[in-house]
Amino acid sequence: MQGMEGEMLKGHLDMIVLAALSAAGSAHGYAIIEEIKRRSGGAFDLPEGTIYPALHRLQQAGLLTSRWVTAESGRRRRVYALTRRGDRAFAERRKVWEQFSAAIGDLLGGAQPWHNPA
Amino acid sequence: MAQSGVISDYLDRLAGELAFDRPLARGVRQEVEDHLWEAVAEASASDMLEAQQRAVANFGDVRVIAAQFAIISLAKHSRRVGLAAILVIGGVFVAMKARLVWYAAVHWTMCDDLKAASEIVGAIDRYAFWLSVIIGLGGFAYINSGRTPLVMHREYRQQLRRFFLLCTAATAALVVVVISDGVLTALQLAGTELSVGFFVPVFSMAIEIACAGALVFHVRRVTQRTASTATLLKR
Numbered sequence: 001m002q003g004m005e006g007e008m009l010k011g012h013l014d015m016i017v018l019a020a021l022s023a024a025g026s027a028h029g030y031a032i033i034e035e036i037k038r039r040s041g042g043a044f045d046l047p048e049g050t051i052y053p054a055l056h057r058l059q060q061a062g063l064l065t066s067r068w069v070t071a072e073s074g075r076r077r078r079v080y081a082l083t084r085r086g087d088r089a090f091a092e093r094r095k096v097w098e099q100f101s102a103a104i105g106d107l108l109g110g111a112q113p114w115h116n117p118a
Numbered sequence: 119m120a121q122s123g124v125i126s127d128y129l130d131r132l133a134g135e136l137a138f139d140r141p142l143a144r145g146v147r148q149e150v151e152d153h154l155w156e157a158v159a160e161a162s163a164s165d166m167l168e169a170q171q172r173a174v175a176n177f178g179d180v181r182v183i184a185a186q187f188a189i190i191s192l193a194k195h196s197r198r199v200g201l202a203a204i205l206v207i208g209g210v211f212v213a214m215k216a217r218l219v220w221y222a223a224v225h226w227t228m229c230d231d232l233k234a235a236s237e238i239v240g241a242i243d244r245y246a247f248w249l250s251v252i253i254g255l256g257g258f259a260y261i262n263s264g265r266t267p268l269v270m271h272r273e274y275r276q277q278l279r280r281f282f283l284l285c286t287a288a289t290a291a292l293v294v295v296v297i298s299d300g301v302l303t304a305l306q307l308a309g310t311e312l313s314v315g316f317f318v319p320v321f322s323m324a325i326e327i328a329c330a331g332a333l334v335f336h337v338r339r340v341t342q343r344t345a346s347t348a349t350l351l352k353r
Contacts (some may be wrong), residue, residue, distance in 0.1 A: 013268065029149060030156045047178030048157075052149060053186035057266050060194060073159075075152045078145070 009046055013054050015097065016044060018063065018082065018090040026081035028071075029055060055080055063089050124170040125154050128180065135184030138346050139191040146187060150177065181350075186268065188347040192340075193266040196281060199340045200258040202333060203288050207254050209329040210295060211247070213322040217299075220318040221306065232305045239305070243298035250291035257284035270351050278344060285337045289330070296330045299323065 009016070020035040021027060027035065032055070033048050058064045063086035071077040082090065129147050136143035157173035158166070177183075228236055261281045267274045303319050310316075 028152065030153045047182070048153070048176050049150070049178035049183040050186070052146065052153075053183065053190055054268075056187065056190050057268075060190060061265060071152065073152075073155065075155065076148045077152045078149045 009044055013046070013050065014058060015090070015093045016040075017051065017054050017058060018086060018093065021064065021080060021082050022087070022090050026079050028077045028079050032080065058086070062086075124167065124174055125151070125158075128154070128174045128177070132180045132184065135180050135350070136187055136191075138188065138343060138350070139195075142187060142191050153177070185270075185351050188350050189268075189270050189274075190266055192278070192343055192347045195340045195343055196261050196278060199285055199336050200261045200281070202336050203254040203285060204258050206329045206333040207247075207250055207288070207292060210292060210299075210326050213325045213329070214247075214299060217303065217319050217322040220315075220322075224315050226306060226310060226315075228306055229309050232308060236302060236305050239298050239301045243295055243302065246291045246294040246298060250288045250295060253284055253288040253291060257281055257288060260284065270347070282337070282341055282344070285340075289333050289337050292330050292333060296326045299326055 016036055017032065020032045020039065023039065024031060024035045029052055030048075033051055036044050036051075055064060055066075059066055059080070063083060064080050065083050066078050066080045069077050069079055129151055132150060133143045133147045136146055154170070154173045154177065157176065158169045161169035161172060260277070264274070264277060300323055303323050307316060307319060
């Protein structure tokens with residue numbers, strides 16, 4: 001699958017992160033990125049560092065919670081999870097996205113190729 | 119695990135770019151360090167150095183990442199200033215009321231010569247206080263009304279500018295309150311014999327001054343932070 005445009009992805013980054021966390025339960029940054037890559041079939045190819053500001057921003061908005069744990073490697077690791085508010089926000093955004101996606105799908109599916117009369 | 123030069127250099131640069139918020143820099147450094155080493159461990163490359171270089175390259179430019187964190191940090195501190203303004207105004211109110219309760223308890227009355235001056239200063243005090251309450255609450259509601267954006271766009275910059283104006287106005291009104299309270303306390307204590315009872319009004323005034331000073335400090339600091347964030351985003 002062809003890589004999506006960076007700007008288009010950035011516009012939906014919050015929803016992508018929420019979706020990955022909703023699927024994974026709780027996860028650290030690296031695991032979230034891997035989940036996004038896996039579920040999107042590699043289509044979402046953002047610089048990995050972009051995910052972390054998004055995680056912090058979503059936590060600031062009260063949609064995520066985080067805690068520090070010690071990984072098997074002995075390194076400190078920050079693990080994120082959706083809050084109840086985050087769950088609700090994701091469900092709302094998902095609904096809006098599905099409606100939008102269906103509308104665009106109908107529009108593109110029904111569109112006829114344009115012919116220049118000239 | 120031995121620190122690689124590639125990863126530690128990258129982490130140092132990232133922490134350096136985030137130096138405007140040291141607790142954030144420490145947390146992000148730890149988080150990114152874990153990420154990069156995990157990426158190296160998962161890499162199929164047999165060459166360790168190449169795997170580290172790839173992990174760093176995939177993570178992205180430190181300046182771009184730092185700029186995104188700068189906006190988050192600025193939003194967090196702006197909200198804290200909004201909350202601090204409310205708490206400080208509350209603190210000043212409690213100190214004011216405690217002083218009045220004390221005057222009533224010890225039956226201290228003001229001499230008649232000073233009452234006219236006291237009424238004028240008291241009116242200034244009241245109006246300035248309610249002005250600071252209204253502006254402070256307005257500022258708090260305003261900064262908490264929107265979400266933190268991904269990039270520092272024009273609307274968000276304007277929102278921050280308006281918020282700082284509100285904060286400055288609320289702080290200025292509060293400074294007027296504290297000065298008026300100082301004058302009222304001096305008028306109240308004038309002509310009263312020095313006693314242990316002076317401690318309560320003097321202490322409550324000290325609290326008011328400390329509260330107003332703390333607010334001025336916070337507003338100034340977040341304004342400086344905004345300037346450093348703007349510099350970071352311009353690069």
